[in-house]
Amino acid sequence: MKGRFALVVLVSILFTAIMMSDGYAQTVRVYMGLSPENNVKVVDFVKAKTGIQILQTFQSFGEIEAKVKSEAPNFNADMVTGCGSPLAFMSKKNKWAVPYDSPAWKGISSEFADPDRYWFNMSNFTFVLVGNKDKFKEKGYTLPKSWKELLDPKWKDQIVMPNPLSSGTANMMRYTFLALYGEEEGWKFMEALDKNIHHYTRSGNAPTDLVGRGEFLLGITSHENVKKRMDEGYPLIWSIPDEGTGYDGTFAFIFPGTKMMDACKKVIDAFGTQEFSKMMAELGYVTPRPAPNALFGDKSLKYVKLDLGWAADNRPKWNDIWKEKFRTEAK
Amino acid sequence: MARAETLIAPQTNLVERIKNFINAELINILAAILFLLLAVFLLYPIFAVLIKSIKGPQGFTLSYYIKFFIKGYYFRSLLNTLTLGFINTAVCLVVGFCMAYLTTRGPLALRKPFKIISMMPLIAPPYLFAISLIILFGHNGIMTKAFGIKWSLYGFTGVVVAQTLAFIPLAYLMIENTLKSLNPNLEESAYDLGASEVRIIRTITIPLLAPGILKAGLLVFVMTIAEFGNAAILGGRTPFLAPDTYMMIIGEADFEMGSVLSVVLIIPCIIIFFLHNYMLTGKKFTTIGGKPVASEPRKITPFVQIPFLLISCTAGLAIIISFAMVLAASFTKILGINNQIVLTHIKNFNSNLAILNSIKVSLVAALIGAIIGTLLAYVIVRGKFFGRSFIEMISLSGFALPGTVIGIGYLLAFNNPPIKLTGGIMILALNCVFRFLAVGVEAGISKLHQINIEIEEASSDLGANFMTTFYRIVLPLMFPAFIAGFIYTFMTTIVSLSAVVFLVSPGFELAAVRIFDAAVYGEIGIASATTMKLVVIVIICMVILNYITKKTGFDISPKKGV
Numbered sequence: 001m002k003g004r005f006a007l008v009v010l011v012s013i014l015f016t017a018i019m020m021s022d023g024y025a026q027t028v029r030v031y032m033g034l035s036p037e038n039n040v041k042v043v044d045f046v047k048a049k050t051g052i053q054i055l056q057t058f059q060s061f062g063e064i065e066a067k068v069k070s071e072a073p074n075f076n077a078d079m080v081t082g083c084g085s086p087l088a089f090m091s092k093k094n095k096w097a098v099p100y101d102s103p104a105w106k107g108i109s110s111e112f113a114d115p116d117r118y119w120f121n122m123s124n125f126t127f128v129l130v131g132n133k134d135k136f137k138e139k140g141y142t143l144p145k146s147w148k149e150l151l152d153p154k155w156k157d158q159i160v161m162p163n164p165l166s167s168g169t170a171n172m173m174r175y176t177f178l179a180l181y182g183e184e185e186g187w188k189f190m191e192a193l194d195k196n197i198h199h200y201t202r203s204g205n206a207p208t209d210l211v212g213r214g215e216f217l218l219g220i221t222s223h224e225n226v227k228k229r230m231d232e233g234y235p236l237i238w239s240i241p242d243e244g245t246g247y248d249g250t251f252a253f254i255f256p257g258t259k260m261m262d263a264c265k266k267v268i269d270a271f272g273t274q275e276f277s278k279m280m281a282e283l284g285y286v287t288p289r290p291a292p293n294a295l296f297g298d299k300s301l302k303y304v305k306l307d308l309g310w311a312a313d314n315r316p317k318w319n320d321i322w323k324e325k326f327r328t329e330a331k
Numbered sequence: 332m333a334r335a336e337t338l339i340a341p342q343t344n345l346v347e348r349i350k351n352f353i354n355a356e357l358i359n360i361l362a363a364i365l366f367l368l369l370a371v372f373l374l375y376p377i378f379a380v381l382i383k384s385i386k387g388p389q390g391f392t393l394s395y396y397i398k399f400f401i402k403g404y405y406f407r408s409l410l411n412t413l414t415l416g417f418i419n420t421a422v423c424l425v426v427g428f429c430m431a432y433l434t435t436r437g438p439l440a441l442r443k444p445f446k447i448i449s450m451m452p453l454i455a456p457p458y459l460f461a462i463s464l465i466i467l468f469g470h471n472g473i474m475t476k477a478f479g480i481k482w483s484l485y486g487f488t489g490v491v492v493a494q495t496l497a498f499i500p501l502a503y504l505m506i507e508n509t510l511k512s513l514n515p516n517l518e519e520s521a522y523d524l525g526a527s528e529v530r531i532i533r534t535i536t537i538p539l540l541a542p543g544i545l546k547a548g549l550l551v552f553v554m555t556i557a558e559f560g561n562a563a564i565l566g567g568r569t570p571f572l573a574p575d576t577y578m579m580i581i582g583e584a585d586f587e588m589g590s591v592l593s594v595v596l597i598i599p600c601i602i603i604f605f606l607h608n609y610m611l612t613g614k615k616f617t618t619i620g621g622k623p624v625a626s627e628p629r630k631i632t633p634f635v636q637i638p639f640l641l642i643s644c645t646a647g648l649a650i651i652i653s654f655a656m657v658l659a660a661s662f663t664k665i666l667g668i669n670n671q672i673v674l675t676h677i678k679n680f681n682s683n684l685a686i687l688n689s690i691k692v693s694l695v696a697a698l699i700g701a702i703i704g705t706l707l708a709y710v711i712v713r714g715k716f717f718g719r720s721f722i723e724m725i726s727l728s729g730f731a732l733p734g735t736v737i738g739i740g741y742l743l744a745f746n747n748p749p750i751k752l753t754g755g756i757m758i759l760a761l762n763c764v765f766r767f768l769a770v771g772v773e774a775g776i777s778k779l780h781q782i783n784i785e786i787e788e789a790s791s792d793l794g795a796n797f798m799t800t801f802y803r804i805v806l807p808l809m810f811p812a813f814i815a816g817f818i819y820t821f822m823t824t825i826v827s828l829s830a831v832v833f834l835v836s837p838g839f840e841l842a843a844v845r846i847f848d849a850a851v852y853g854e855i856g857i858a859s860a861t862t863m864k865l866v867v868i869v870i871i872c873m874v875i876l877n878y879i880t881k882k883t884g885f886d887i888s889p890k891k892g893v
Contacts, residue, residue, distance in 0.1 A: 027838065029754075029836065029837040029838045030837055031837060032837070034854065036848075036854075049790070055837050055838020055839075056837045056838065057836070057837050057838070057839075057840045057844075057849055058834060060582070062582050062583065063581050063582055064582065066580070066581060066582060066583055066584030067581075067584075069584045070584050070586065070742070070746070071746060071753070074746065074747060074748075074751065076753055076754030076836045076837075077754075077836070077837050089716045135471075156597070163578075163582070165578070165582050165583045166581070166582030166583065168579065174355060198485070198567060198568070199485065199566075199567040200568075202563075202582065202849075202851055202852075203851070203852055204851065206851065206852050206853050208853075209854065210853050210854025212665075212851065212853075213471055213473055213665065213855070214361065214470065214471030215465070215469050215470045216470065232664070232665075233664065233665070234389070244494075327402070327404045
């Protein structure tokens with residue numbers, strides 16, 4: 001009997017000790033879709049700047065979109081800090097975002113801050129081609145100069161790219177190809193490309209790592225982690241084909257019904273500062289306030305002409321077409 | 332005065348009557364509460380999935396099912412999943428049987444090491460093997476480069492190998508459990524009478540083992556087709572139901588199609604569950620002679636021993652190498668490319684936080700699960716109400732239900748009022764409680780069958796009320812079952828992925844999900860390090876629990892895996 005009592009006491013002490021161990025001063029729960037490492041950088045920045053602790057789990061843009069759609073209107077988070085343009089525009093339309101006239105975002109162009117202040121674009125990112133230096137040397141390959149070169153049969157089963165349903169990066173790729181070649185030709189291009197794709201990854205940064213480790217020769221990937229991986233010693237080379245590349249924003253907005261409105265506003269304010277732009281530019285993003293870019297340097301990127309609002313409206317249709325084309329027969 | 336008395340009298344009467352009522356009906360009240368819990372947390376979510384799969388924007392429709400069967404992709408996915416399930420189950424049962432036979436009947440020196448090796452995968456997330464296979468056999472893997480192996484890991488074969496390695500321990504544990512409880516005297520007599528080893532195995536051991544093997548097969552099959560970690564990491568473009576479901580729900584918010592896939596996934600599981608229940612009735616063997624006695628190991632003929640050893644050693648070696656690879660990967664920058672030793676993966680703060688969360692959730696789940704399991708067992712064995720076997724069936728069905736389906740069910744059922752649980756810790760714990768309930772309940776039932784009801788009757792005859800009897804007699808006797816349920820729930824919850832992956836919310840990441848994300852993402856270092864930390868923590872928890880229970884004088888022989 002005594003033994004059992006001791007056991008109960010021990011277990012309950014253990015229990016309370018473990019349960020009590022959390023508790024930050026001020027926390028906001030966010031959905032956040034940058035690369036996992038860059039998520040942490042932003043969290044640390046906000047913590048240092050405002051004292052607010054951001055709680056996040058890494059998700060792809062498409063996953064955040066799926067989550068927000070399925071939860072509306074009972075959101076399990078306070079805000080979004082990093083999602084693609086489709087969700088940002090959709091949230092403004094459906095009033096899943098509350099407008100906030102942030103003083104920190106004064107004077108920023110409408111590409112980065114919604115004129116009605118529903119959403120704020122933390123910075124733009126883009127996609128690039130990455131190749132494995134070592135494997136290229138082995139085979140005598142060079143990085144393609146044109147997107148069309150990707151259709152060469154020598155790449156069969158050697159290319160990885162993300163899945164446009166779950167990844168915002170891939171959504172941007174798909175739209176870029178459609179904008180570049182026109183809808184009909186664009187789909188034809190992707191169908192031809194599909195023959196060389198080994199598989200579609202869940203997140204937009206995954207190809208960087210897969211190619212870096214030499215699992216595959218070539219990847220179409222988000223630029224986000226490319227510089228970091230090269231610094232870490234992965235044998236990577238990257239380029240942007242001559243036709244140019246596309247871009248998308250990483251958007252932030254506040255969910256209606258949050259209990260942490262003041263904290264959320266402070267987070268938005270922090271994103272509007274010059275320091276934040278500087279940090280993001282050091283990670284290779286194109287920022288709301290001009291700052292020297294670590295990946296692209298002074299080179300101004302050649303973009304395919306895009307209309308993100310129009311693309312956002314067309315995303316459901318394109319998703320259906322994509323499923324229809326690429327999910328009918330197993331390869 | 333007289334007035335006051337008459338006023339008080341009925342009142343005490345009422346209290347007394349309520350007391351008496353509770354006392355007499357407590358077991359029924361308990362049963363009702365438990366049934367309600369089962370209905371809300373196990374049946375309702377599955378019902379929600381079913382409804383979602385036939386409900387379109389304009390009322391009920393079967394169009395999603397039609398789409399499933401018309402599109403080659405989905406059908407292929409179903410076919411792959413079932414093939415994977417059958418191959419895996421067969422291989423796991425064969426290897427599991429060989430290992431179990433060697434550890435219970437084989438040479439003494441081999442028993443302990445084999446047992447430890449075959450238990451190792453149980454404490455690690457199943458997709459550890461996907462990670463180690465990539466390190467070894469990926470396009471740029473160590474073995475691929477060293478020997479120029481042209482094995483295309485990404486695809487069906489890769490998934491089969493990873494899943495098989497992951498679920499061998501499950502098959503092993505359950506077969507070993509049954510083998511241990513078989514009285515070896517029977518086999519020995521046959522041996523003495525001159526039967527050959529092969530004949531003994533064929534005509535005595537395997538028939539006696541049938542219930543255990545059947546159950547192991549069922550469990551392995553269900554786990555294989557529901558666990559999507561390996562398939563998602565290694566599948567490439569080969570479709571499987573579980574990862575496709577995951578992709579549809581998490582990546583595309585396509586709940587209708589996701590639900591259809593879930594229902595399709597659940598059908599083979601339910602068929603097998605009923606088949607298993609049906610085949611087991613009237614097949615309960617009791618080996619004569621009461622408790623099994625430890626017997627001198629008999630000499631196994633080389634004809635049997637060599638193939639058994641070969642199979643077991645191959646599997647054992649594969650398991651050890653996989654663990655070694657993951658251990659190495661967690662301490663090197665990029666294993667195979669840049670073998671510099673670093674501690675950054677180990678020190679990754681986010682993954683530590685995730686592990687802490689996992690422990691919390693698992694503790695909560697284990698406590699609730701053990702309590703509910705024990706109570707359920709009591710109600711099932713001692714209750715005398717209508718629908719008792721129904722409750723038993725439901726509470727044992729949890730393990731036959733794929734985790735993905737439960738996860739989606741919880742997401743659909745508990746995201747809106749009246750029961751809004753998403754975004755909290757309870758929803759993570761509760762789904763594991765009800766999925767892993769079976770072990771606690773079964774342990775409790777078998778314990779209660781050993782306790783003669785006369786002890787309880789004696790207690791109540793001596794004037795103790797129900798509560799006292801329950802507290803003083805039943806609970807202490809059932810404590811080992813409680814502990815078994817606790818440990819099993821704890822261990823399975825901490826490494827389980829398939830359901831919780833749908834339910835995690837920002838700021839409450841779980842280790843299993845973190846490892847999966849990192850592995851899918853390509854961060855092999857972080858994935859490996861987190862896996863290793865998780866394994867170490869599970870081992871520590873097990874040691875502590877064992878120590879406490881030993882110290883406090885409770886004999887526990889956790890019947891893990893059932």
